[in-house]
Amino acid sequence: DIQMTQSPSTLPASAGDRVTITCRASQSISSWLAWYQQKPGKAPKLLIYKASTLESGVPSRFSGSGSGTEFTLTISSLQADDSATYWCQQSYSYPWTFGQGTKVEMK
């Protein structure tokens, strides 16, 4: 199985901060990476797919980059509504696997 490792596990940040989350794959996954946002008690929501394509309706302050084994999710200016856990997911090969999550908290 391809292992996905996210860092950091927790990210305290203030409103307006630029926030970056990293996701590393244990082998190359080309651009087969998606990012999801999950708020407490809710289902995950798709933010980014194919590493850098913004899902329709997702605010433009979210962006994704990377290919191969290293990927990043960036929030250009953190809003209070962005407090959530963020997950990366690879679909290069079965079984699809998720990172362990990054919890973004407001300072």
Added chain:
Amino acid sequence: EVQLVQSGAEVKTPGESLRLSCKGSGYSFSTYCIGWVRQVPGKGLEWMALICPGDSETRYSPSFQGQVTISFDKSISTVYLQWSSLRGSDTAMYYCARRPDRTGYFDFWGRGTLITVSS
């Protein structure tokens, strides 16, 4: 409006059987695959299985192969996930999610079904 309506929460005892359902509406059911994702409370997301009603393609994670069965009924636009014998370790939230054809992501998720297995 796209909807994935999941069946309600269940409380079961170990050894019981269970079938969860996920009914799709507001889109062409056969055009999308449906997957199931497990989330133990306070823990991460685990991809379990995927089925594509259009061509019956079925995939399982090795971690869940033999433990669950995924199936569908195209006539009622519903995908199922079933267990023949539950364990306490099956206690979790289970989400169904829609995968667009020939892609690698879930673009729409159900609200989840909480399964509690306890003696």
